[in-house]
Amino acid sequence: MLTRGTVVIDVEACKGCDLCIDACPPRVLVMTTDEHNTRGYRYPELLPGCTGCRACAQICPDFCFQVYKYDTPIEVA
Amino acid sequence: MTKSRPDGLTIIPTDQPPTCASRLVDDFTPDLIDVGEHHLCPGCGEPIAIRSMVEAVSELELVQLTIAVFGIGCYTAFSNNLDVEVLQALHGRAPSLATGVKRAKPNTIVFTVQGDGDMVNEGLQEVIHAAARGENITCFMVNNGVFGETGGHMTATTVIGQRTKNTLDGRDAEQHGHPIRLANLLAEVDGAAYVARGAVNNAGNVARTKRMILDAFETQRAGRGFSFVEILTMCPTGWFIETQEAPAYLADNLGAVHQVGVLKS
Amino acid sequence: MSTTTAPPARLLEGSEAIAEAMIAAGCRFFAGYPMTPFTEVLEAMAAKLPDVGGVCMNAESELEAVGMAWGAAATGTLAATGSTGQGLSLMQESLAEITLARLPLVVLNMARAQGDYFQATRGGGHGDYRHVVLAPIDVPEAVHLVQLAFHLTWRWRNPVLVFGDYYLAHTTQSVAVDAVDFGERVPADWTLDGSTGGSGRARLISPLGDAKRADRVGYNLAEHYRTCAAHTDEMVAGIEPMAEVRDTDDADVVVIAFGTPARYVRAAVKQLRADGAKVGYVRPITLFPFPTDAVARATANARRVAVYENNQGQMVDDVRLAVLGRAPVQFIGGLSLDSAGFGIAPDLDVAVLRARIEEVLGA
Numbered sequence: 107m108l109t110r111g112t113v114v115i116d117v118e119a120c121k122g123c124d125l126c127i128d129a130c131p132p133r134v135l136v137m138t139t140d141e142h143n144t145r146g147y148r149y150p151e152l153l154p155g156c157t158g159c160r161a162c163a164q165i166c167p168d169f170c171f172q173v174y175k176y177d178t179p180i181e182v183a
Numbered sequence: 184m185t186k187s188r189p190d191g192l193t194i195i196p197t198d199q200p201p202t203c204a205s206r207l208v209d210d211f212t213p214d215l216i217d218v219g220e221h222h223l224c225p226g227c228g229e230p231i232a233i234r235s236m237v238e239a240v241s242e243l244e245l246v247q248l249t250i251a252v253f254g255i256g257c258y259t260a261f262s263n264n265l266d267v268e269v270l271q272a273l274h275g276r277a278p279s280l281a282t283g284v285k286r287a288k289p290n291t292i293v294f295t296v297q298g299d300g301d302m303v304n305e306g307l308q309e310v311i312h313a314a315a316r317g318e319n320i321t322c323f324m325v326n327n328g329v330f331g332e333t334g335g336h337m338t339a340t341t342v343i344g345q346r347t348k349n350t351l352d353g354r355d356a357e358q359h360g361h362p363i364r365l366a367n368l369l370a371e372v373d374g375a376a377y378v379a380r381g382a383v384n385n386a387g388n389v390a391r392t393k394r395m396i397l398d399a400f401e402t403q404r405a406g407r408g409f410s411f412v413e414i415l416t417m418c419p420t421g422w423f424i425e426t427q428e429a430p431a432y433l434a435d436n437l438g439a440v441h442q443v444g445v446l447k448s
Numbered sequence: 449m450s451t452t453t454a455p456p457a458r459l460l461e462g463s464e465a466i467a468e469a470m471i472a473a474g475c476r477f478f479a480g481y482p483m484t485p486f487t488e489v490l491e492a493m494a495a496k497l498p499d500v501g502g503v504c505m506n507a508e509s510e511l512e513a514v515g516m517a518w519g520a521a522a523t524g525t526l527a528a529t530g531s532t533g534q535g536l537s538l539m540q541e542s543l544a545e546i547t548l549a550r551l552p553l554v555v556l557n558m559a560r561a562q563g564d565y566f567q568a569t570r571g572g573g574h575g576d577y578r579h580v581v582l583a584p585i586d587v588p589e590a591v592h593l594v595q596l597a598f599h600l601t602w603r604w605r606n607p608v609l610v611f612g613d614y615y616l617a618h619t620t621q622s623v624a625v626d627a628v629d630f631g632e633r634v635p636a637d638w639t640l641d642g643s644t645g646g647s648g649r650a651r652l653i654s655p656l657g658d659a660k661r662a663d664r665v666g667y668n669l670a671e672h673y674r675t676c677a678a679h680t681d682e683m684v685a686g687i688e689p690m691a692e693v694r695d696t697d698d699a700d701v702v703v704i705a706f707g708t709p710a711r712y713v714r715a716a717v718k719q720l721r722a723d724g725a726k727v728g729y730v731r732p733i734t735l736f737p738f739p740t741d742a743v744a745r746a747t748a749n750a751r752r753v754a755v756y757e758n759n760q761g762q763m764v765d766d767v768r769l770a771v772l773g774r775a776p777v778q779f780i781g782g783l784s785l786d787s788a789g790f791g792i793a794p795d796l797d798v799a800v801l802r803a804r805i806e807e808v809l810g811a
Contacts, residue, residue: 115197116211119219123226124427125417129386139190147225151194154185161386163209167230169219173209174201182195183185215646218664246646252519263652263660263667267645270522271654272515273545279512283519283527284640286503287477291642309515312508 109182111158114172115150121168122147129165132157154182213237215246215266222260226426228416228433229258231383232325232392233296235414239396240267243404245292252281254297254306257331261296275306278313281320292403294321300330303339303365310369310411317374317408321399324365324413328437329421339363342440346423362440366413370446376408378447382415382438384430395445415441457624462587462616465623466556467492469591470528472627473598475554476502477520477527479513483535485614485790486558490530514539514546514555521551522653524639526598530556530610533564537572543607544573548655548676550638552601554594555579555609558617561783561791562707565762568609569736576673578680580604580687581735583611583706587621592628593733599630604683605638611735614790615708684737691739692731695721696746699728701808703780704743704767705756706732709796713756716802725809732763743770750775754808756801757781758791778811780804 120143126135127150134153142148149170150162158175185193200207212219215237223229240249246267253262255274262271272280277295285293302310302324310322328341329348337347337354340362344353354362366380377399381392392414399410415437417429424432460468466489470478478497480490490506497504503520507513510531517529531539536557546553557564566572568581580600584590590612597608644651652658657672692710694717696702705713710731717729730746732739747753753775755764761779768777784795794800 109195111205111208112195112201113197114200116219117198121225122426123419125226125430128427128430131386136192136194139188151188151192152197153192153194156195158208159386160209164386164389165231165383167223167225167227168221169212169216169230169234171209172200172207172211174205175208176201177204177206180203183193221665240645246642247644248642249645250640250642260665262654263656263658264665266648266650268640268642268650269652269654270519270640271549271652271656272518273541273655276511276515276518276542279507279515280519280522282505282512283477283479283516283521284523285519286505286516287520287523287525287527288641308509309512312512 107154107182108179109154109156110179111156111173111175113152113156113162113174116170117143117149119168119170120147120149122149123167125165125167126150126162129161131159131161135162215241216261217264217266223257224420226417226419226429227257228327228383228418229325231389232414232416233258233261235389235393235396236294236296236323237265237267239393239400243397243400245400248290249292250284252277252284252293252295254295254301256298256301258296258298258325274301275309278306278309278320278322282313282318285318285320292400294323296323296325298331299324299326299328299340300338303363307339311372314369314372314375314409314411319403319406319408321403321410325416326413326437326441327416327418327421329418331418331421335421340365340441342436345436347421364441366411366441366446369411374409375411375447377402377410379445380413380415380441380443382433382443384415384417384433388443398448413441415443455624455626457622459620460587460623461488461618461620462590463488464492465587465591465625466594466612467496468625469594471496471500472625473595474526475528475598476500477517477525479505479507479516479529481507481510481513481531481535483532485560485617486530486532486535486556488617489556489558510535510538511542514542517553518542518546518551521553522640524636526552526602528554528556530558532558532560533567536564536567540573544571544575544577545655547577547579547607549653550605550676550679551653552605553607554597554601555607557609557611559611559613560789561785562709562758563762565735565757565759568611576677578684578736580606580608581611582608583733583735584616585707585710585731587616587619588623590616591623591625595628600687602633606683611707613708687734687737689737689739689742690733691742692733693742693746694729696728696730698726699750700726701752701754701805702728702730702747702750703754703756703805704730706735706763709756709758712796712798712801715798716805719798719802720805727805727809738766738770740770743767744772747771747775752808752811753777754780754805758784758795778808780808
């Protein structure tokens with residue numbers, strides 16, 4: 107899967123609101139199923155295919171995302 | 184580099200910055216917000232709106248000229264949490280305080296942050312008078328159609344059919360009156376130079392609303408008169424719905440009555 | 449205190465003299481809404497402030513007037529507002545919160561009678577706060593007290609109210625608006641002008657204070673209110689209450705009055721003294737802090753204390769607290785209003801007041 111960027115997620119800051127899941131245009135964010143942070147919230151995890159578009163960062167009310175755009179897209183298995 | 188989840192999905196670790204060549208395009212909490220954690224509800228749209236406002240202040244290089252005047256509502260959580268000078272007002276009163284600041288210090292950029300309960304209930308006359316005066320300030324209204332901080336009662340912008348704490352069967356025009364579309368009202372006021380309504384329920388709207396905020400600040404900087412941006416925000420708690428349903432609820436309910444767009448420029 | 453200029457005396461109506469005194473004190477922002485008998489002060493400020501580079505706003509309501517003054521005050525601009533009693537009623541929430549935000553503000557009450565004594569001295573707003581209250585007797589004293597008000601409000605970062613009235617506003621007297629020199633203004637490290645933005649320590653002016661809770665978000669109101677209470681105590685301890693005291697050492701009866709009616713009471717007392725009666729007189733000038741010690745000392749040997757005020761009895765409570773049962777305190781005031789509700793005549797007549805005092809003397 108061609109991947110153009112990636113994110114760092116501040117898992118402890120997340121309040122499990124799910125807004126990023128639907129906001130992500132390539133739909134590469136999925137919430138955890140059984141895992142949760144120390145406050146009890148589920149949080150997002152990243153699938154291959156991120157485009158570094160920042161939609162997640164823009165929609166997140168808790169500023170959980172750091173977004174990186176790769177200089178060259180890479181293939182992720 | 185990848186990991187497998189119990190449900191079979193392949194995930195990429197997101198606890199470290201990437202090692203390959205890349206550039207940072209977004210960095211957690213904006214610089215002008217001191218502490219990223221706040222106690223607003225999961226899925227609240229207000230922090231998204233506040234973020235856009237302070238990002239605009241940074242981008243226009245106005246941070247050492249800006250004074251923000253806060254009303255009272257959930258968003259007041261940010262009034263002691265910004266690296267921008269802040270004057271805290273009372274419920275409804277931010278426009279008159281902002282007027283005093285701007286008239287005393289005309290070279291500053293002054294903006295208000297108020298909710299719908301604050302601006303359209305308690306303070307309706309203040310914002311209309313400021314607009315009519317062509318006061319060179321920018322007023323921002325975060326509109327979620329409820330009094331969020333006090334538990335979710337109806338405001339003057341609550342839409343017909345909306346369930347709130349005191350309209351549990353849905354707002355009914357005969358019993359509860361009609362919503363006030365404030366941006367539309369202000370667009371009719373001579374003296375208002377820029378009036379727009381945006382929303383933060385998806386990334387596209389966030390970006391479009393950011394543009395409105397920038398244009399409003401430019402209007403003030405150019406001295407063209409009163410500028411106003413209404414920003415529809417999600418309030419899943421006040422709307423009695425799940426956080427992930429709130430963006431659609433906003434579009435289908437609030438957005439149908441309080442329509443987004445630039446109303447005057 | 450010394451005068452720095454010596455302008456010639458002119459015939460000035462009280463409202464105009466007060467406006468000039470405000471400007472002499474450095475006031476550069478005024479906002480108001482017309483209401484009798486305050487309107488002429490607003491008119492005078494609207495005419496004069498722009499000439500000195502100041503701003504006068506004809507606000508759309510009293511609430512907006514006090515809001516505008518609040519905003520201007522937050523920038524470190526010397527600001528004032530005012531109204532009459534009813535208009536001040538509208539402003540009370542803001543006045544209480546401006547005090548909690550620790551902002552300087554001078555507030556004028558051009559009152560219709562003296563029924564606003566409680567509103568002024570107890571504050572009509574919510575919570576624990578105090579305003580300094582100054583009550584001039586005539587136009588020349590008002591010119592001085594208005595300037596003192598600006599000095600005190602800046603020094604203590606607390607609103608100061610000047611209690612005037614219909615007579616003061618509309619009486620023309622010969623007065624020189626001397627600028628009083630109170631010394632260097634205390635430098636301010638709290639004013640807003642945008643410049644501390646982005647520094648990591650951007651300034652905040654808030655009635656909720658600036659103390660944070662232990663979790664770094666949210667206000668700590670308990671700590672803030674305690675800080676405000678400490679400042680109030682410091683202010684009260686730091687202001688010398690003022691009163692005019694005459695002929696009380698051997699007085700049989702001491703009469704107490706404030707504001708314009710006190711001119712008539714003073715004249716009646718002088719007449720009675722001239723005719724041999726042992727009458728004394730005390731006129732509180734600071735209604736808060738009330739000159740409790742001065743009243744106590746002045747009435748220490750009196751057989752009776754009489755209080756005149758144009759209301760149902762408000763300052764008499766503070767007199768009773770000062771006298772503390774040492775002598776009976778008799779209220780000889782009452783409502784003296786014209787049909788529009790303004791406190792002029794029939795009591796403001798030296799003969800009428802003399803008769804009331806004589807009754808107390810004879811009792």
